[in-house]
Amino acid sequence: MQLTVLGCWAPYPRCSGACSGYLLQEDGRSLLIETGNGVISRMLQHIDIQDLDAVIISHLHPDHVMDIYCLRHAIEAANREGRMEKLVPLYLPTGPAEEFNRIKEFTKAFHIHVIDELPEPKEVVIDGFKVKFVPGKHNLPAYSMSIEGSKRLVYSGDTAYNPELVKLANNADLFLCEASGLEKDAAYLKENHLTARQAGELAKTAGVKRFMITHFYPEYVLTELQQQAAEGFGGPVELAREGYTLDI
Ligand SMILES: [Zn+2]
Numbered sequence: 001m002q003l004t005v006l007g008c009w010a011p012y013p014r015c016s017g018a019c020s021g022y023l024l025q026e027d028g029r030s031l032l033i034e035t036g037n038g039v040i041s042r043m044l045q046h047i048d049i050q051d052l053d054a055v056i057i058s059h060l061h062p063d064h065v066m067d068i069y070c071l072r073h074a075i076e077a078a079n080r081e082g083r084m085e086k087l088v089p090l091y092l093p094t095g096p097a098e099e100f101n102r103i104k105e106f107t108k109a110f111h112i113h114v115i116d117e118l119p120e121p122k123e124v125v126i127d128g129f130k131v132k133f134v135p136g137k138h139n140l141p142a143y144s145m146s147i148e149g150s151k152r153l154v155y156s157g158d159t160a161y162n163p164e165l166v167k168l169a170n171n172a173d174l175f176l177c178e179a180s181g182l183e184k185d186a187a188y189l190k191e192n193h194l195t196a197r198q199a200g201e202l203a204k205t206a207g208v209k210r211f212m213i214t215h216f217y218p219e220y221v222l223t224e225l226q227q228q229a230a231e232g233f234g235g236p237v238e239l240a241r242e243g244y245t246l247d248i
C-alpha cells in the first residue's frame with residue numbers, strides 16, 4: 001500500500017506547491033484523498049485520469065476541495081472522448097450547503113456519496129479499501145478517516161483535539177495528521193486545528209506505528225513543527241513532502 005503526498009499546504013500553498021491532496025494506491029487501485037488547489041495537476045504526474053477509482057474529501061474548505069471543479073471537467077472530457085467509461089465515486093460531507101449544492105450537480109463526473117448520511121458507525125468499502133469515518137472538531141462538518149487495505153492509514157483531516165480520533169488512530173500503520181501550528185499559536189488554532197505538539201501527543205496516546213505530519217501553514221519553519229511534534233510523540237516524526245511516495 002503506497003501513499004503519495006500531492007500537496008501539504010494550508011490554507012494557501014508555497015511557491016509551486018499545492019494544498020491538501022494524497023494518492024493512496026494498492027494493487028492497481030487509486031484513491032484520491034482531498035482535492036485542494038494544485039492537486040489534480042500533481043496527481044496526473046502519477047496516474048492518468050481514467051485510472052482514478054474514487055475520491056474522498058474530508059470537508060469543504062477551499063484548501064481541501066478547490067480542484068474538484070477542474071477534476072470534474074477532466075473526468076467529463078475523458079468520458080466524452082472514450083478514454084473512460086465510468087463515473088467516479090465521490091465521498092464528501094454536505095456543509096456548507098452552498099458549496100455542496102454546487103458540487104452535487106456534477107453528476108456527469110461523479111457518483112456522489114454523502115458521508116453525513118452513511119449509517120453509523122460510518123464504515124464503508126471504497127475502491128476495495130475498508131473506510132471508517134469519524135466526525136472531526138472543526139468549524140465545518142469535517143471527518144477523520146481510517147483507510148484499510150493490506151495496511152491501515154489513519155488521516156486526521158482538519159480537526160482540533162478529539163478523543164474519537166485517538167481511538168481511530170489506535171495502532172495505525174501510518175498516522176497522517178494535521179499539525180497546523182507551533183505551540184505559541186495554540187490559542188489561535190484551538191477550536192479548529194491541532195498544534196504540532198498536540199498532534200504528537202495524540203499520536204503517542206494512540207500508539208501509532210508511524211507518524212507523519214501535514215497541513216502546514218507556509219509561514220512556519222517546518223523543522224520547528226517537526227521538532228515540537230517529536231517532543232509530543234516521543235519518537236521520530238516524518239514531514240509530508242510533496243511528490244514523496246512511501247510504502248505504508
Ligand atoms: Zn485545511
Ligand SMILES: [Zn+2]
Pocket residue numbers: 059061138158
Ligand atoms: Zn478546514
